[in-house]
Amino acid sequence: MARETPEVNGGSLADIAFLLLIFFLVTTTMDIDTGITRLLPPEPEKDQETEVKVNKRNVLVVLLNRSDRLMVGGEEMDRFTLKAKTIEFFTNPTNSTTLPEMVDTEIQFPPGSSPLLPPDGVWRGKVSKGVISLQNDRSTTYGKYLQVQNELVAAVNELRNNFCNLYFDKDYDELNTANPFEEEIYEGIRDIYKMNISESEPKNIGGLN
Amino acid sequence: MAKFKRKKGKGAQRINTASLPDIVFMLLFFFMVSTTMRETEVQVRVTVPEATEVKKLEKKSLVSYIYIGRPVAHVARMYGTEPLIQLNDKLVNEEGIPYESVQDFVLFEREKLPESDKNRMTMSLRIDQNIPMGKVDDVKQALRRARALIINYSARKEYREQGRQR
Numbered sequence: 001m002a003r004e005t006p007e008v009n010g011g012s013l014a015d016i017a018f019l020l021l022i023f024f025l026v027t028t029t030m031d032i033d034t035g036i037t038r039l040l041p042p043e044p045e046k047d048q049e050t051e052v053k054v055n056k057r058n059v060l061v062v063l064l065n066r067s068d069r070l071m072v073g074g075e076e077m078d079r080f081t082l083k084a085k086t087i088e089f090f091t092n093p094t095n096s097t098t099l100p101e102m103v104d105t106e107i108q109f110p111p112g113s114s115p116l117l118p119p120d121g122v123w124r125g126k127v128s129k130g131v132i133s134l135q136n137d138r139s140t141t142y143g144k145y146l147q148v149q150n151e152l153v154a155a156v157n158e159l160r161n162n163f164c165n166l167y168f169d170k171d172y173d174e175l176n177t178a179n180p181f182e183e184e185i186y187e188g189i190r191d192i193y194k195m196n197i198s199e200s201e202p203k204n205i206g207g208l209n
Numbered sequence: 210m211a212k213f214k215r216k217k218g219k220g221a222q223r224i225n226t227a228s229l230p231d232i233v234f235m236l237l238f239f240f241m242v243s244t245t246m247r248e249t250e251v252q253v254r255v256t257v258p259e260a261t262e263v264k265k266l267e268k269k270s271l272v273s274y275i276y277i278g279r280p281v282a283h284v285a286r287m288y289g290t291e292p293l294i295q296l297n298d299k300l301v302n303e304e305g306i307p308y309e310s311v312q313d314f315v316l317f318e319r320e321k322l323p324e325s326d327k328n329r330m331t332m333s334l335r336i337d338q339n340i341p342m343g344k345v346d347d348v349k350q351a352l353r354r355a356r357a358l359i360i361n362y363s364a365r366k367e368y369r370e371q372g373r374q375r
Binding site for chain 1: 229234240258
């Protein structure tokens with residue numbers, strides 16, 4: 001009779017595997033990168049005239065000084081009112097002459113995409129010429145700067161979202177840009193509410209403490 | 210006194226656990242494959258700020274990372290405690306606006322992308338929230354010159370209650 005080979009006890013194998021599993025769960029990161037995507041302006045050509053004349057009413061100057069104090073259009077403000085201010089600036093609800101000019105524009109949406117649009121799908125309305133000029137000092141903290149960026153982006157996102165909800169009964173970020181029909185809507189709304197935020201050339205603007 | 214009879218002498222049927230290690234190994238392999246070990250060692254301390262309007266970065270292969278922060282302890286011994294710029298895995302050692310380092314970095318990273326994606330390269334700026342903007346402005350200027358214009362200010366998602374006023 002052949003001798004039996006002693007069997008290795010496999011009972012603890014599960015424990016070992018669990019230990020490894022937990023080790024990997026703890027040490028690895030499933031980090032999803034999130035952030036605010038922005039587009040930098042291209043560097044001006046050497047011979048190009050950089051000064052572009054912009055009507056004063058079309059510019060909202062957002063200033064962050066070196067002690068992180070925020071000034072919007074000449075008055076001091078905290079960042080929680082900045083969003084409302086930005087929305088007012090971009091929509092000019094009262095047709096004020098101190099807020100940006102609104103230009104009659106036609107924007108093509110897919111025909112029949114919304115009951116609020118005429119059958120040919122052309123939206124006729126006013127689009128703001130406003131530009132926000134975001135300026136900061138070299139000593140402004142980055143965290144504060146990003147909070148301000150965030151409020152500005154939030155304002156434009158809210159305008160886009162409201163439009164999208166009203167006309168297409170959908171959230172703006174739910175539009176699937178891989179689908180040409182929805183992409184046209186996406187780009188149409190993007191053109192109505194442009195993200196006109198200019199980050200100016202860096203300079204020292206100082207500021208009191 | 211056999212008032213309490215045992216039912217047939219045995220307890221509940223035992224579940225066969227012989228396949229448990231297999232299941233756990235499967236989970237293990239799933240996690241090993243789906244997660245990534247960070248291949249770059251970040252030599253500066255970065256706590257990114259919080260923001261409400263963050264979006265996910267879609268294609269990881271298009272993304273290169275720029276870190277700005279104060280150096281971690283062992284690096285600080287060599288470089289001091291002033292904020293440093295790290296491009297993917299190397300620290301920038303250039304005075305003033307780091308035009309050259311960023312230019313080289315952008316060219317090198319762009320070279321790695323397929324032709325169709327070259328103009329979609331995204332620079333993820335992972336910047337510590339307490340860094341003064343001076344360094345950030347420098348990097349932005351250098352990126353403009355290097356024509357890497359799509360940037361992403363890395364931030365964590367902040368959840369804010371509706372209609373919060375202060």
